[in-house]
Each structure stands twice: as C-alpha cells, then as structure tokens.
Amino acid sequence: xxxxxVQVRNLTKRFGEFTAVxxxxxxxxxxxxxxxxxxxxxxxxxxxxxxxxLITPTSGEIRMFGLPxxxxxxxxxxxxxxxxxxxxxxxxxxxxxxxWVVARLYGMDRIQARVDDVVKRMEMEEFRTKVTRxxxxxxxxxxxxxxxxxxxxxxxxLDEPTGSLDPDIADKxxxxxxxxxxxxxxxxxxxxxxxxxxxxxxDRIIFLQRGRIVAEGTADVxxxxxxxxxxxxxxxxxxxxxxxxxxxx
Amino acid sequence: xxxxxxxxxxxxxxxxxxxxxPRVLEIIYWPFVDLxxxxxxxLYLQQFKAALPNFVLFFxxxxxxxxxxxxxxxxxxISFLEEIWSRNLMNLFASPLTPGEFLAATMTLSVGxxxxxxxxxxxxxxxxxxxxxxxxxxxxxxxxxNLIIAGWCVGVLTTGxxxxxxxxxxxxxxGLVFLFQPISCVFYPMSVLPEWLQAIARLNPAAHVFEGMxxxxxxxxxxxxxxxxxxxxxxxxxxxxxxxxxxxxxxxKEKGLLVxxxx
Numbered sequence: 001x002x003x004x005x006v007q008v009r010n011l012t013k014r015f016g017e018f019t020a021v022x023x024x025x026x027x028x029x030x031x032x033x034x035x036x037x038x039x040x041x042x043x044x045x046x047x048x049x050x051x052x053x054l055i056t057p058t059s060g061e062i063r064m065f066g067l068p069x070x071x072x073x074x075x076x077x078x079x080x081x082x083x084x085x086x087x088x089x090x091x092x093x094x095x096x097x098x099x100w101v102v103a104r105l106y107g108m109d110r111i112q113a114r115v116d117d118v119v120k121r122m123e124m125e126e127f128r129t130k131v132t133r134x135x136x137x138x139x140x141x142x143x144x145x146x147x148x149x150x151x152x153x154x155x156x157x158l159d160e161p162t163g164s165l166d167p168d169i170a171d172k173x174x175x176x177x178x179x180x181x182x183x184x185x186x187x188x189x190x191x192x193x194x195x196x197x198x199x200x201x202x203d204r205i206i207f208l209q210r211g212r213i214v215a216e217g218t219a220d221v222x223x224x225x226x227x228x229x230x231x232x233x234x235x236x237x238x239x240x241x242x243x244x245x246x247x248x249x
Numbered sequence: 250x251x252x253x254x255x256x257x258x259x260x261x262x263x264x265x266x267x268x269x270x271p272r273v274l275e276i277i278y279w280p281f282v283d284l285x286x287x288x289x290x291x292l293y294l295q296q297f298k299a300a301l302p303n304f305v306l307f308f309x310x311x312x313x314x315x316x317x318x319x320x321x322x323x324x325x326x327i328s329f330l331e332e333i334w335s336r337n338l339m340n341l342f343a344s345p346l347t348p349g350e351f352l353a354a355t356m357t358l359s360v361g362x363x364x365x366x367x368x369x370x371x372x373x374x375x376x377x378x379x380x381x382x383x384x385x386x387x388x389x390x391x392x393x394x395n396l397i398i399a400g401w402c403v404g405v406l407t408t409g410x411x412x413x414x415x416x417x418x419x420x421x422x423x424g425l426v427f428l429f430q431p432i433s434c435v436f437y438p439m440s441v442l443p444e445w446l447q448a449i450a451r452l453n454p455a456a457h458v459f460e461g462m463x464x465x466x467x468x469x470x471x472x473x474x475x476x477x478x479x480x481x482x483x484x485x486x487x488x489x490x491x492x493x494x495x496x497x498x499x500x501x502k503e504k505g506l507l508v509x510x511x512x
Contacts, residue, residue: 077343089335
C-alpha cells in the first residue's frame with residue numbers, strides 16, 4: 001500500500017460559536033483520488049483552505065509528505081496546487097501571462113515549454129493570447145486547471161473543477177487528471193456536486209455534513225451501506241438527515 | 250526570501266500597467282494637476298512676498314517631495330487592492346509566496362511608481378516654472394530615500410488595515426496618508442504648530458525630512474540631525490509595521506478573512 005501523502009488528524013475550525021469543521025481525520029495515499037462530498041456549508045471548502053494554509057485550524061494537525069504543515073509551509077506548498085471555480089485570476093493579463101506569473105511564483109524552469117505544453121493539453125491554443133476578462137466561464141475554468149497542472153504538483157486540490165465546463169472538455173479534463181495520476185502518482189482531493197463524476201474519479205469518498213465525516217469508503221461500499229444503487233440517492237439521504245450518524249468502515 | 254517569487258509579482262504588475270492606460274494615467278495625471286495648480290498659486294503668492302525668500306523652492310520642492318511619500322504608500326496599498334479586485338489573493342497565498350516576499354515586491358513596485366511620478370513632476374516643474382528640484386543638491390538623495398521609507402510605513406499600515414477590515418476601509422488607500430500630512434509639516438515649518446502638535450510631529454520621520462529640506466534652502470547647510478532622526482524613526486516604524494503586518498496576516502488566516510476579503 002502506498003504511503004500517506006496527506007494526513008489530517010482531528011482537524012477543527014471554529015469561527016466564534018460556529019464550527020465549520022469538527023474533528024475531521026483522513027489520509028490520502030500517494031496516487032489516490034479522494035472525493036470530498038457534502039451539501040453546501042458542510043465544510044469541504046474550509047477543509048481545502050486549511051490544507052492550502054489559507055485558514056489556520058483551531059486545532060488538529062495537517063501533515064503532507066510526512067512534514068507538519070505549520071512548520072514547512074513553503075516546502076509543502078511548492079509541491080501542491082489547486083483549482084477552484086470560486087477563484088479568479090488577474091483579469092487584465094492574458095492567459096499566457098497569468099501562466100507565466102504562476103510558473104515564476106513556483107520557481108519553475110523551462111517556463112515557455114511548460115506553458116506551451118499545458119496550453120496544448122488543455123486545448124487553450126485559440127485563447128492563449130486573450131485577456132482573461134474576455135474568457136468565457138468554461139475557458140476561465142480551463143485556465144484555472146492549467147494553472148494547477150502547470151507546476152507539476154504532487155498533490156492537487158480540486159474544488160468543483162469541472163463545474164462550468166461543457167461535457168466534452170469536462171471528460172477530457174477527467175481523463176487528463178487520471179492520466180497524470182497514472183504517470184506521476186498524482187494525489188488528488190476532489191470535490192464535486194456531480195455524483196457520476198465523483199464515482200468515476202474517486203478511489204474513496206468522504207461525506208461531510210455540518211463539518212463532520214458521516215460516511216467514508218468506496219462509492220460501492222457507501223451505496224451498499226445506505227441500501228442505494230445511486231450515489232445521488234445516498235447524497236440526498238445523508239444531506240437531508242439532520243442527525244446523520246457517523247458511519248465509517 | 251526567494252527572488253523568483255518577488256519578480257513573479259513584479260512581472261504580474263508590469264503586465265497590468267502595460268495593458269491599462271487608465272492606471273498609467275493615474276500615476277501621471279494627479280501629480281501633474283497638483284503641480285500645475287500649486288505652481289500657479291505659488292507664483293501668485295510670490296507677488297506679495299515679503300520676508301520669505303525662495304518661495305517657489307519651498308512650495309514646489311515640498312510638493313514634489315510629498316508626492317514621493319504619497320506614491321511610495323500607494324505603490325504598496327494599490328498593489329494589494331489590485332489582488333483583491335482580481336480575486337487573486339488565494340492564488341498568491343496558496344502558493345509558497347510569503348507575506349514578507351509580498352511586501353518586498355510591493356515595496357519594489359512603489360519605488361518604480363515614485364521614479365515614474367518624479368520624472369513627471371520634476372520635468373513639469375522645470376517646464377512650467379523653471380524650477381529645478383536638483384538645486385537641493387546631494388541632500389535630495391537621503392531626503393527621497395527617507396520619504397520612500399516613510400511612504401512604505403504608511404502603505405504597510407494601510408494594507409494591513411484593509412486586509413483585516415476588508416474593502417469597507419478601501420478608502421484608506423487614498424485617505425490615510427493625508428492624516429499624516431499636517432504633522433509632516435510639508436508646506437510650513439514645524440514651529441507654526443502648537444506645542445503639543447510639535448511633540449507629535451517630532452515623532453514623524455517625514456516632518457524631519459521637510460524640516461531638513463527647508464534648512465538646505467534657507468541656510469545651505471546639510472541638516473545631519475534632522476536626517477538622523479528621520480532614519481532612526483523610519484527604521485523603528487518599518488520594523489514595527491512589518492512585524493505588525495505579519496501578525497495581521499496570521500490573524501486574518503485565523504479568522505478566515507484572507508479567503509473572504511473582496512467578496
């Protein structure tokens with residue numbers, strides 16, 4: 001079994017009286033894609049933001065590559081990237097300029113070759129010189145993904161990465177993620193509201209509700225546990241059950 | 250501190266200014282308008298001058314030097330606001346970029362802005378009023394350097410407040426620096442202030458620079474003590490404010506504000 005790359009222990013985040021993430025623990029092994037499911041406000045994005053060092057946990061521990069995050073932030077973030085439909089990029093810069101900025105931030109070498117490669121892989125040739133503010137939402141999402149792939153991360157956090165992509169590009173993006181995972185052992189934490197996509201992509205799924213893990217396992221295990229044949233039905237059942245009991249293997 | 254991360258931010262802002270005529274205009278327009286208006290007021294008042302020699306030198310020199318401080322502050326604060334406006338803070342701080350590198354980049358940018366603005370104001374003063382700021386001689390160099398650092402101090406303070414309290418206090422980017430103008434004694438000597446305000450003004454490094462500038466104009470001698478005060482106070486405030494900025498940054502991450510600023 002591959003070694004754990006991301007280790008989260010009793011992660012908790014409180015904002016005053018409100019608990020956004022409540023004692024969450026999980027591991028992601030090298031080359032694994034872990035799906036993070038849950039209704040809006042369940043704590044998925046807050047968890048990812050803590051893993052990216054954008055929010056300081058109230059308590060608990062995050063380790064990546066065997067290192068404690070709080071003491072090795074720079075080293076860890078150099079090997080990590082993310083893409084989120086909720087995050088923009090400088091609007092006055094062209095697609096290519098934005099990618100250059102990211103590559104420089106992460107200290108990449110052979111920048112032009114890397115930019116050319118990711119532009120080609122993400123099929124962005126026709127708008128690579130376009131100013132970002134003129135991109136469609138689908139093109140913007142592709143830029144955000146290109147930015148994430150550009151730095152050759154070992155860990156990727158993808159927050160609804162295909163949300164505004166057409167089915168063709170979304171499918172190609174999923175294939176690309178799987179291909180990079182196969183070649184380089186990429187480790188991925190993935191959130192989506194598309195249950196089919198979640199099933200297709202994830203080796204394991206964690207279901208969060210009100211900041212707590214209420215179900216964990218493969219899609220098949222979770223479906224069997226809740227007596228459903230469809231992950232969407234499980235989602236609805238769990239999301240609507242205000243007192244969902246913790247169910248972990 | 251990694252140079253490539255600092256140059257990444259510099260490149261990002263160079264691309265922005267390269268493509269944004271309004272932003273370039275903003276650098277040139279206000280200093281130019283300020284200089285023209287104050288210049289003509291100065292010429293008018295000079296008709297009634299009695300005991301105040303070097304009237305033009307006093308006012309236009311002060312105006313040009315004040316703009317150095319103002320643009321140094323803007324270089325930091327506006328760069329931060331640009332990241333908020335483009336919702337780019339998460340991309341930056343989820344990368345290995347540190348707050349110290351961010352500040353270093355914005356400080357470098359502010360020096361670029363100061364150089365650009367200074368070119369405009371110095372040339373305009375020369376063209377419109379035959380006023381050459383270089384008559385201040387070599388003392389101009391430490392004056393300008395100290396005003397840049399004083400501008401950085403106000404810039405770091407303003408940026409920390411905007412980061413902590415969000416876009417509601419965005420107006421501070423343009424307004425806070427003017428709170429320091431009366432006690433910077435830009436256009437008048439410190440002696441005109443009431444005693445209690447003089448005590449406060451003495452704690453302001455910019456006030457010592459402007460006092461020094463007037464000493465050079467009136468006596469021709471280099472005011473070493475004023476300069477020493479300016480350097481000492483600037484070093485103290487800058488160190489204090491950089492530490493404060495890091496504490497504010499940590500507090501924002503604690504409260505989850507860094508991901509919400511700009512929403």
